[in-house]
Amino acid sequence: MTTRVLVTGAGGPAGVAVIRSLLKRDDLEVFAADMDGWASGLYLVDADHRRIIPPGRRDDFVDAVAALVAADALGLVVSTVDVELVPLSARRDELGAPLAAPSEEALRTCLDKWLLVQACAPHARVPETAVLDDAGVARAWDFPVIVKPRSGAGSRGVHLVADRAALEAEPRDDGWIIQENLPGEEFSVDVFMGRNGRAVSAVPRLRARVDSGVAIAGRTVHRDELERTAEACAAAAGIVGVCNVQLRYDSAGAPALLEINPRFPGAMPLTIAAGVDMPSLAADLALGREIPERVAFAEIANVRFLEDVFVPTTEILAGVEAER
Incomplete structure (x- = not known):
């Protein structure tokens, strides 16, 4: 049986990565949504699977998503946009389909760096x-x-x-x-947490090259101290599913917490290529399906470049004239 999945934030690197991951599965039918008709990820799916939605900050955003769930008989919602996560999670019972996102409490902890430090301090090195x-x-x-x-x-x-x-x-x-101020090298660790509070995988990434805040080259690395610290912080924050934990080494050579992004990161393709398909795991977790207890990853590097998607001009959708 095929489950219809809506992926929001189709214009961002994370949205594109999630869409591409889920498109590989025969048991999922992917719909893509964004406020902008020029969002590139919209054009990775068939024309009748593209949707325009309001910005995540607008009062009618959650109602619009719930309406799509009903109209398109969607069985899962996956948001990849920061500002959408809290309103969606706060009203997840009204969506009409499971939401692949952390709890409202976990989101609020992660999105407030002061609360996050207090939650993680008993379990890991924090600045x-x-x-x-x-x-x-x-x-x-x-x-x-x-x-x-x-x-x-x-x-x-x-x-x-x-x-x-x-x-x-x-x-x-x-x-x-x-x-x-932590003086050492910085790493991003993509973490997937199960419902039992244990990590299924933690994949440290070195951001070798960054352009406008987005990693355009990097590599995965096996470092136990990074994996353990990231897993401890994700567990302390109450994360279930995907998050990105940013760590930096202190002067004594210990990794310390910078922040947790409780969403799919833009560099997710590197983690997927390393052997941990977190979007696919997130879909299974949200749908109540069995997931592995532990998934290993390989050390691998990537470089990124722009890729053109060509479509007829008549297929470009009208977007919402408002900021996210």
Whole structure:
């Protein structure tokens, strides 16, 4: 029996990776959705499987997805967009189909870096962290330090503060945090967690080349300390399914938590090629199917390049004129 799957965020690297993964399965029928009619992933599926949806921040977003579930007889929803995850998870019982995403509580923990540090501190190395208020600024810090927003994706707003005078000059805002600056090499670890709180796989990736925040070249590496730390952090955050744990080595050579992205990363094709097809695992998990207890991965490298998809002009869909 074939299950119809809706993948949202078809214009992003993560959405494209998930669509391509699920298209390989004979038991899944893939529908692709985005707010933008120019989203490249829309054109990886048949014309009658392309959908335009409102931006994830709009009040009618979840209702629109639920309407698609009913109209298209969808059996699974997979979101690959940060801003969509919390509203979808908060109303998952209203969608009419399983949602391949962490719980609302886990999402809120991961998306608030202050809450995340507190959740993970008993289980893994985390950087010294304080809220950017008078008490936080007054603490003894080894400079430079990092100041960053408590919420937000990527590196937006993150900046290095060189000395105490510069820290004292920062505007006090409890929506921001101060963190110890970790000097070592940074790794992204793609983690897949089962419902029993145990990791099915943890795949560390070195981002060898990055362009506009997206890895365009990298390689997977076997390092036990990275895998153990990432698994411990994902478990502490309450993740079920896919997440991306970002780690950086401290001055003593131990990996420490930077953040957890509770979604599919844009570099997911490298993890899939290494032997861990996390989109496929996520589909099976959400559908209540059996998944392996553990999946091993191989060390492999990749380089990325643009790929053109050509379609008749009449097939380009009208998008929603609004920001995500």
